[in-house]
Amino acid sequence: MKKHTLEVQSFVDSQRFSPYQWIILILCFLVVAADGFDTAAVGFVAPSLIGEWGITRAALGPVMSAALVGLGIGALAAGPAADRIGRKVVLVLSVFFFGAWSLASSQSGSIESLTAWRFLTGLGLGAAMPNAVTLMSEYAPARIRAIVVNAMFCGFSVGLTIGGLCAAWLIPEFGWQSVLITGGIGPLVLAVLLVALLPESAQFMVVRKWPAEKIARVLRRISNDPRLAHGAALNFIAADTHVATEKKSSLALIVSKPYSFGTAMLWLAYFTGLMIYYLLTNWLPTLFKDAGFTAQGAALTTSLFPLGGILGNLCLGWVMGRTNPRRANACAYVLSAALVLTIGCGVSDRFWLAVLIFLTGVAVTSAVTSMSALAAAFYPTQGRATGVAWMLGIGRMGAVAGALSGGVMMSLGLPFGAVFTLLAVPAFVAAFALFAFGRRNDATKEISLSEDVIVPME
Incomplete structure (x- = not known):
């Protein structure tokens, strides 16, 4: 019996976004929300x-x-592991251990033990995020991949908000331990749901030569295409497997000649983007108080920054699906630079300052968040989890640098406007990196988040 050939990602790209893919999106959304809650x-x-x-x-x-x-x-460790043993396995384990370590941290009796448990909790979170991104990107049709991944990242802002609300209610009633207990129980329940409902990546199964019937069983939950009725009669392939060999490790792949420049530019853009994001996230309340705001006014104005991020994620994801995604993301960084420069020049009216803070949240958050969609589209299946994970891991160093540089600026007594003016520098660096990445990539091979692909069947 002659076997028909079906390229998995092209098949997913040709289908409507099914209820099963909505389940995957909701589960990955909850993983990201757990990160926001913890923060x-x-x-x-x-x-x-x-x-x-x-x-x-x-x-x-x-x-x-x-x-x-x-x-x-x-993040650095989870990517290679996921490319070797599977996205779902690493994601479930990371969420489980994140919850367990959060529960353990609630029993800390000293700053040293709490620090140790927080480090372990961070390991779990760092491993979970890139695999949620990778799995979601591999089940999202290319035409809407950017907006789907960005919508998933809205979970961070939702989790951030829920964390604040829970803390405000729980701490007065049950003590600080109750917040960490809640943050531990949630992921443990989520890990059970992931085991029961989340599939392994179809592309990963193809690359690792899983039985055809198992791959077809997953794809049948996305589409009732009659060609999937007899999975054993199909020869599943992944179109991007030609760029790598099984002998090459996933880490070696992302720094190999076809990908090294793009990898460096993605790292640079994400590092500088998180510098801006975490400096503002950590120091905006202090900046506003130093500028003469009341404690309540500072908190309310600061809350506009993450609120703008929710709108920005959805808007930029929509734009990236309809135009060149790298240029769209680069333009978001240019807009970020323009906004912080405007604030740095001095805005005396507090209403317009609040508007600018909201718009800065729209631009900065969406620019940083959309980097994951770019990375997922850039790397082939064999190195996708590693590529996304290492970009996120390198970016976390930018987060630390942003938090520390904010502290240095505060200690130097820099005025409100000067801090915002300086933030334009990393924004322009990130924009330059993405423009350079886009030009080099367009000149060599086209990797688009929005291209239409035909399902090869023979």
Whole structure:
């Protein structure tokens, strides 16, 4: 019996976004939301720790940085592991251990033990994020991949908001430990849902030569195409397997000649983008208070920054699906630079300052978030998880640099406007990196988030 050939990603690209793919999106959204919850929770328990343990604010520095360091290491390690043993396996394990370590951190009795548990929690989170991105990108049709991945990242802002609300209610009633317990139970329940409902990547199964019937069983949940009725009669292929050999490791692949320049530019753009994002996230309240805002006014104005990110993620994802995605992302960084320069020039009216902060959140957050969609589209199946994970891991170093550089600026007594003016530098660097990446990539091979692909059947 002659076997028909079906290229998996092209088949997914040709289908409508099915209810099953919505389930995958919701599950990955919840993984990202867990990251946002954790980010908010630690900040809100900090005042309680200072009062209960009698420690200084400076003593909490290692606790805050431990999770970021863990995030970076977890991301760097998780990518190669996922390209070897599977996206789902690594994602489930990372979410499970993130929850378990968060529960353990709630029992900490000293700053040293809390720091250690926060580092381990960061490892789990760092491993989860890139695999959620990779799995979602491989199940999203190319024409809407950018907006789907960006919508998934809206979970971070949602988790951030829920974390703050939960902390405001739980801490007065049950103590700071209750926030970390909640942040642990949620991921453990989510890990069970992932085991039950989340599929392995179809492209990964093809590359690792899983049985054809298993691949067809997953694809039948996306489409009732009659050609999938007899999976054993199909020869599944992944179109991008020709760019790599099984002997080459996934890490060696992403730094090999066809990908080395693009990898370097993605790392540079994401590093500088997270510098801006985390400097603003960590220091906006302080900047506003120094500028004469009340504590309440500073908090409310700061909240506009992540709120703008939700709108920005959806808008830029939509634009990237309809135009050159790299140029669209680069333009978002240019817009970010223009906005921070405008704020730096001085805006006396607080209403317009609030509007500019909201727009800055739209531009900066969407520019940073959309980098994951670019990376997922750039790398082939064999190195996709590693490529995304290492970009996220390198970017976490930019997050640390942003938080630290903000502290240096505060200690130097730089005025409000000067801090925002300086932020234009990394924004322009990120834009330059993406423009250079786009020109080099367009000159060699076309890798587009929005191209239409025909399903090869013979």
